[in-house]
Amino acid sequence: MADTAQTADKKLDRTAAKLARQIAAFGKQHGGAEGHLAHIGQAGTRIVLVGTDGGWGDLVAPTRAAAELAAEKAALTLHDEFDGEFAARVRTGPYEWTRMAGIQIGGPANPAL
DSSP states (O other): OHHHHHHHHHHHHHHHHHHHHHHHHHHTTTSSSSEEEEOOOGOOEEEEEEEETOOOEEEEESHHHHHHHHHHHHTTTEESOHHHHHHOOOOOOHHHHHHHTTTTTOOOOHHHH
């Protein structure tokens, strides 16, 4: 039984370390970063990243514990809510605008699956 717990702890640590490296790389590329954790059901927890320059991205952790540990390892400042002030830092480009509203305003359609 102890072996199972140790294996789970090692897996959690490896997963968090990998995510922390990705968070750190994002922060380096964007002049720093802050984040927000969002539960996305069985898929896990989304780590939303917003760079100092307004760039944004996200990662998916298998569990909230892995997301929290990754944020801690990467020294990522977390926001409790993705509120207006935090969301206002996000800068979107032409790609995002065509994907978010493009279908409604004559932009590119979603590819057929």
